[in-house]
Amino acid sequence: MTTLFDLTNTVVPTGKVKVPPRPAAKPHAKISVGGVEITEDAIRDEAQHHPASSPAAAFDAAARALVVRALLVNEAAAKGIVVTPESVAIGKRETDEEAAIRGLLDAEVHTPSADTEACRRFYDANPRKFCSETLYEARHILFAAPESAPEKRQQAKSQAEAVLGILAEAPGRFAELALEFSACPSKGQGGSLGQLTKGSTVPEFEAALFTLEPGQLAPTPVASQFGYHIIRLERIVEGKQLPFGMVEPRIAAWLEASSWSRAVAQYVSILASKADITGINMNAADGPLVQ
Incomplete structure (x- = not known):
């Protein structure tokens, strides 16, 4: 199959002078998890879901996401976790892999609920977050x-x-x-x-x-x-400070979601440290492994 890179490397005659070919694109290292390769085609398909400042950054984010997915799917299989897919939107259901990942995280990742005291501390420390708009x-x-x-x-x-x-x-x-x-x-x-x-x-x-x-x-x-x-x-x-009672449920939901995201990222880091991963350094990510 002829690709964009094939076309840009073609020597095009212009009179008696030939335009030298552009340097070939640097090939990506093969990425695998547990000996199973994650193909470039799969990464490029995934990249559309990862807006970034450059195609290279989107490719990297997509590769990391697929490595995380593979780690979780492999761990769910190792633990024998099988979960029935659920509806996630009108006319859309989870895939078997998505359901297995959900079941794995439900079983392995536990975080505390945000109580009123924790919510109050966050409210008092961030008063400007809880004002009505002017x-x-x-x-x-x-x-x-x-x-x-x-x-x-x-x-x-x-x-x-x-x-x-x-x-x-x-x-x-x-x-x-x-x-x-x-x-x-x-x-x-x-x-x-x-x-x-x-x-x-x-x-x-x-x-x-x-x-x-x-x-x-x-x-x-x-x-x-x-x-x-x-x-x-x-x-x-003028905007006014919203009373604590009005925003406490929102604060609790945010604190619990934030805590859960950190716990999942830590769990994935543990899985990554034990897995055979090639072609990508999962410790070099700028952001959390799981978003």
């Missing part, structure tokens, strides 16, 4: 113009500046002018965008909004990928 009530008038149309952008900017001048003299006309000029569906609500939280609008809009005081108009039209916006901040609803 809400910003805002209105805008959008003068639409894509970035790919410079002339239309300039026209939209000029129109926005003219309407902003009107609002400076008659701020009470915002809803009327939004209905007349805005290209956003919010014009039917006087330009109201309702309650916004950090990250719910494009960065340029948000940066301008967060500099305003309630009742204040942005002094100039704000450019975004959609065009130019006239923005007015109506009200700020």
